[in-house]
Amino acid sequence: MNLTKLIFSPIDPFKVVSVDNQADFVNIYVQSRQRICRCPDCLSPSKKLHSYYLRKFRDLPTFGKSCNIYLQSRKYRCLKTECKRKIFTERFDDHFEPCKRRTKRLDEKLLTTALEMGGRPAERICSTLSMPVSDSTLLRLIHKAPLPPLGQLKAVGVDDWAYKKRDRYGSILVNLDTGKVIDLLPDREEKTLISWLQGQPAIEVITRDRYGKYMRAATKGAPQAIQVTDRWHLLKNLGEAVKRVMVREYTRLSRAVAPKTVDEPLVVPKEFPAGKKLAATEGVIKQRFDEMKKLQAKGLSNNAIAKSLGMHRNTVRKYLSTDVLMRKSYGERGMIEAYFEYIKERMEADPNIHLKTLWTELKQKGYPGAYSTLSESLTYYNIRVGKKARQTKLPQHAGSFFKPSAAAMAFLAPESKISSTQKKLISKLCQSSTQLKSTRSLVKKFRGLIETKTGIELNAWIAEANSSVIAELKSFATGLLSDLQSIENAINLHWSNGPVEGNVNKLKTIKRQMYGRASFDLLRKRLVLAPD
Numbered sequence: 001m002n003l004t005k006l007i008f009s010p011i012d013p014f015k016v017v018s019v020d021n022q023a024d025f026v027n028i029y030v031q032s033r034q035r036i037c038r039c040p041d042c043l044s045p046s047k048k049l050h051s052y053y054l055r056k057f058r059d060l061p062t063f064g065k066s067c068n069i070y071l072q073s074r075k076y077r078c079l080k081t082e083c084k085r086k087i088f089t090e091r092f093d094d095h096f097e098p099c100k101r102r103t104k105r106l107d108e109k110l111l112t113t114a115l116e117m118g119g120r121p122a123e124r125i126c127s128t129l130s131m132p133v134s135d136s137t138l139l140r141l142i143h144k145a146p147l148p149p150l151g152q153l154k155a156v157g158v159d160d161w162a163y164k165k166r167d168r169y170g171s172i173l174v175n176l177d178t179g180k181v182i183d184l185l186p187d188r189e190e191k192t193l194i195s196w197l198q199g200q201p202a203i204e205v206i207t208r209d210r211y212g213k214y215m216r217a218a219t220k221g222a223p224q225a226i227q228v229t230d231r232w233h234l235l236k237n238l239g240e241a242v243k244r245v246m247v248r249e250y251t252r253l254s255r256a257v258a259p260k261t262v263d264e265p266l267v268v269p270k271e272f273p274a275g276k277k278l279a280a281t282e283g284v285i286k287q288r289f290d291e292m293k294k295l296q297a298k299g300l301s302n303n304a305i306a307k308s309l310g311m312h313r314n315t316v317r318k319y320l321s322t323d324v325l326m327r328k329s330y331g332e333r334g335m336i337e338a339y340f341e342y343i344k345e346r347m348e349a350d351p352n353i354h355l356k357t358l359w360t361e362l363k364q365k366g367y368p369g370a371y372s373t374l375s376e377s378l379t380y381y382n383i384r385v386g387k388k389a390r391q392t393k394l395p396q397h398a399g400s401f402f403k404p405s406a407a408a409m410a411f412l413a414p415e416s417k418i419s420s421t422q423k424k425l426i427s428k429l430c431q432s433s434t435q436l437k438s439t440r441s442l443v444k445k446f447r448g449l450i451e452t453k454t455g456i457e458l459n460a461w462i463a464e465a466n467s468s469v470i471a472e473l474k475s476f477a478t479g480l481l482s483d484l485q486s487i488e489n490a491i492n493l494h495w496s497n498g499p500v501e502g503n504v505n506k507l508k509t510i511k512r513q514m515y516g517r518a519s520f521d522l523l524r525k526r527l528v529l530a531p532d
Contacts (some may be wrong), residue, residue: 025066037076037090042083048073050087059103063129114138153200157207160188190217197221200375209233210483239412246404289325309420336377355385411443
């Protein structure tokens, strides 16, 4: 069989001269059969040969061995006097690109493997397949590869992602029709997203969370698009509100059975603590720890304590192995220690100083932390400033029977997935607190709206939540109403010039494609009311 036809296609201008079969690799010697070559600058043809030179390429493996191709290429003289390039090399765009040491088909296989496996795993796989390459080379291939064209985007989802959690974030954009990531933005700022959206005028729907900058960016960057609040984030925000209710009620029920406490005057510590791990003195976890210790003193086993408090036995075993509950220690707390002397002077000079004022003064002195970081750092060192100095300390004993985070999850879970234990907990919580009973009712109704996608009842739910006495749910409902109004304004602006009837089928199609998977229908009765 002709080796040239085996290695190259009949239309390729190459001829295999010889093959050198070694123990671990195969060398293939190839000549070019081109008679005319065009100058890369002026594109004029030339037959005037200047010289020969040898090029070496790595190719796909042959019979399980690494393969090298040695190509005898030529240099030509440009016949056009006006052209600045006097001598040029032969060009082979189909297989051998200029300034490359690998064939085009080998690069394609390496790129595919790197995209599927990543850098180091792909390096190991390629070595096994007789295509040795480093992970750095594979990553360079990925960076140099052109991005696929976006095309006409109709439905786009936007969310944030973390370079480093709680430190630096970017934005991710997903094509909801294909479920594929289409772009990553370097931050989650309003201007960045606006400029990206303005380059996609065909977008019809944007799904997002309730982040204010995303809401404003979608309104300004794509005023023609319908904004849909992502269903998962709605449930997440509701869950956070319910957890705050649970923590508040846990504290209230704990105080009901705890010894009476009195407000303590502000005491400026004589010596501020050094940077070491301190014992926890308050908080829900400390209350639970004290409960475990008291039950242990009564002679109960770890399993009995876990069953009584609704905790895992391994968690109980971990906490009971220590005599004192230590606070979590974070590296960034240490930067407040350099300002302890100034904080002490200010607290002595003005016992009622506000934490915001203290933070502003520290920033002028070079303190790099944020306001929340200062607040958490002072709490960690048990230094009470401003409002925290006048608050009543949490009781050191708790007689509650539930864990706030677990109770919040039970309240938020769908009816079909609530276990018998969770049902007993929900029933007991509703009997012990009227606010928890109202919370359970509102959460159940809201989840029903999401599952049945009956957006027409959303305003009624917001009104009911605002009329309740549960501050956390009122805050959630207020934010939801603001978000809903911004969505309605965008819809009214977009569809004000066209008949509503002509848009219903179009929006129902979008609803079937997207809302059933990842979004909650917040479109009002003017547009989408008919069931799927």
